[in-house]
Amino acid sequence: MKKNIAVLRGDGVGKEVSKGAIEVLKTIGQQFGHEFHFQYGLIGGEAIDTEGTPLPQETVDVCKQSDAVLLGAVGGPKWDQNPAYLRPEKGLLQIRKALNLFANIRPVTTYNALTDISPLKQDIIEGVDFVIVRELTGGLYFGKPSGRSVDENGEETVVDTLQYKRSEMERIIYKAFEMAQTRRKKVTSVDKANVLESSRMWREVAEGISKEFPEVELEHMLVDNAAMQLIRYPKQFDVVVTENMFGDILSDEASMLTGSMGMLPSASLSSDGPSLYEPIHGSAPDIAGKNIANPIATILSAAMMLRLSFGMEKEAKAIERAVDQVISAGHRTADIQRAGKSPVQTTEIIDQIKAAL
């Protein structure tokens, strides 16, 4: 097969880790007889510096013409004092909106080889295997009004708006049920229905869609309880679906089950065009350029791309197996290395994974 992949390397470690994913994709291409073409686009801080905007139109065009998008990470202290519209994260939010990336899929799988580096006890995390399905283009992230004003008593007030249309809830919850059907057939819908109107509607929509999937069990869980259950007994989860901000918080929390954010990939699925794949970690400016970042989350994101955008299940599995083999053999970057053992560099891990393919 022939596929065009848009690559947005971004800032900080984004460049180093996306390089790893590209090399692995090239190796897979050679081995399985696929042609992957890579086209590069600017996003985030680098785009602000060179183009004056965190998401140039050209980047959107490159993405729209691609079959899938690979993203590194954006952001850094250099742009932290910028006004909101000139911040790297704005580029990320804008590309999500521009490509209609409504469904962020974050698998949480623990590696037995890594239970020693997790802050959680081994019996809690062994065998954990669930997916967080996070709504990505609605809620507090995009609702209007969002801004400050002066109230009737002359006092400064600020609002953000948590907004959802019924159809936005439907498509993401539908996606979660579809995924559950190919897995252990359980959907945990997370909301705050004892406080929020939007959550009460969310619950109603979830009930409605569950009627179309009689073989899938639907469970509702309050977000505060979910934050607790994720560490208390994570094996109870199969597919967790929730709105944008709750998903942001819960999926970062869940990343600790594996011991390092450096291990977790994500897919952001589009309703009508190419999907986007990125590690869940950020640009980690403190370690950028030192050749010590863990490229595995991005490499596993490339595997998700092969599986979900290109239907290349065998190829995706090959990458996942290679990663497993390399970390089981003890080749690990600093974030996942055992105490007393010396960590391996970014480029070395990439070479090891290519060799294991």
Next chain:
Amino acid sequence: MKKNIAVLRGDGVGKEVSKGAIEVLKTIGQQFGHEFHFQYGLIGGEAIDTEGTPLPQETVDVCKQSDAVLLGAVGGPKWDQNPAYLRPEKGLLQIRKALNLFANIRPVTTYNALTDISPLKQDIIEGVDFVIVRELTGGLYFGKPSGRSVDENGEETVVDTLQYKRSEMERIIYKAFEMAQTRRKKVTSVDKANVLESSRMWREVAEGISKEFPEVELEHMLVDNAAMQLIRYPKQFDVVVTENMFGDILSDEASMLTGSMGMLPSASLSSDGPSLYEPIHGSAPDIAGKNIANPIATILSAAMMLRLSFGMEKEAKAIERAVDQVISAGHRTADIQRAGKSPVQTTEIIDQIKAAL
């Protein structure tokens, strides 16, 4: 001293655990020569059943005339299908508003005797000692508009509003700095400033107030990162301050550090009247009436009342020591008992704690 304490026992285990706190307070009163008068008020499901509203005016009056309020817990499946205004939780939200309980204080301290029941590894939780200061009367919980409508395309839409006045941010952040000054002098302000306008204002207000406390270190942390750091390295925290919904999620998550919600007390401080003390757990309908609930969170809430509302530090310490002694001796309810050991009943634990005083 002579003090009037309003008691809102609520529903489910609320009745059993508040009984424990009352008995312990009576014992303390005898030992230290204080007169505690208890006056009872209805709230939650029971109030809905008997008065047709989750918070009768009479209850508000009883609270306002008291020196401090003790609350058990509200809610249960019986009222889950009720419309929003007739749900037990509404009573809780209304009493917070009626008494101006703007600051919810949740200490998170781990007991060495209980490290075996936490899902986290011992070296992560040993010696953890921080406080979450959660804003309790603003944000998404009370902002208007909150409701459904039909948009210009005829589609159902819903909004909730995250709203804050500058003065509401100031008083809670000020409280956090005051507390930090009597502790390890570090405030972690949690927000989502890379996305929310309200968070950007929150950060600005925090910076302003930090100028009045030059000896206290201020650190900003994004809420997704905070959800991670709480389990990755909880010892880094001293005082964590955040808005209402973020605080709801993070404090329930943090409760897992101790291994059981049954251990964690809370205080909700008023700006202008009596403060309220309650366990952070809910009414646990599944175990209600079985005499197996853990009363310690409520008993420790009574200790917080003595300390924060009545200035009775010695008396508070006496309760905390008694609790420590009882659990160290292995007398524990089911939620915190070691595997293989038989759990102790609610009333037994209460008697043990009284005996240890």
